Amino acid sequence: MTLPTLHGRRPAVVTIDMHRGHLDPAVATMPLSADKAERVTQANARLLKAAREHGIPVIHVVTSYRSVEEIASNPWWSAVAGTDATRANVLNHQLPGSPGLELMAEVYDPRYDLVVSTKKRYDCFAATDLDHALRSLRIDTLFLTGVNTNSCVLATTVAANTRDYTAIVVEECVDTMDPALHTAALAVIRQAFGWVGTTDEVVAALDEEMAAL
Incomplete structure (x- = not known):
């Protein structure tokens, strides 16, 4: 499916967990593989540069927990902690003082970008002010990027769809710790919740x- 026209729309780029906790092998507590982290970071840097040049808002949503107890209150995360699951290290992820809380330098321009740093669960809208920030800017179209395709990106795309945003996931700008589910997650999004486009297309x-303006 071709991307929807942007004529008359008000787009923004929303990045999801483009932080060192996933993308910097030196400090990541739940890392992507090094090659995927590099590709996703550089693809996002290219997209965000274009967005800023065109005056399109950039909003970064970053997971940040108050305590281990806040993470462990999710029963599934508590159950997989310390197992052989890809999220086994969840109870050590994005805790106060962690360098993982920092956005990757390549994607962040503090002079331009907005940051929503209260994300606690997969859905970027849940218990954050993301929707308020978007509505205040009269945004109706979201270019979604980040980590992980089959959890936070998927959950946020579903949530955006239910709020009647036009949701477009940028293919090279997302990836996951669960390699077998990346393509499947994009297929679910295409089938039921939004568009998937390449960085070139976007x-x-x-x-x-x-x-045209």
């Missing part, structure tokens, strides 16, 4: 729309 759409 940047071209932004260029075309800005040229």
Whole structure:
């Protein structure tokens, strides 16, 4: 399915957990593989540069917990902690003072970007002010990027759809710790919740729309 036209729309880029806790092998508590982390970081850097050049808002949503107890109150996370699951280290993830809380430098421009740093669960809208920030900017179209395709990206796309945002996931700008589920998650999104486009397609759409103004 081709991407929807941007004519008359108000888009924003929303990145999901583009932090060192997933993407910096030196400190990550739940890391992507090094090659995937590099690819996702560089693809996001390219997309965000284009968005800023065209005056499109950039909002980073970052997971940040108050305590281990706050994480462990999720019964599934508590059950998989310390097992052989990909999220086995969840009780050590994104705790206060962790360097993992920092956004990757390549994707963050503090002079331009907004940061929502109260995310506690997979859905970026749950118990955060993301929806308020988007509504205050009159945003109706979201380019979604980040980690993990089959959890936070999928959950946020579903939530965006139920709130009647136009949701577009940027393919090279997302990936997951669960490699077998990346393609499947994108297929679920395409089938039921939104669009999936390449970085080239999205940047071209932004260029075309800005040229038409």
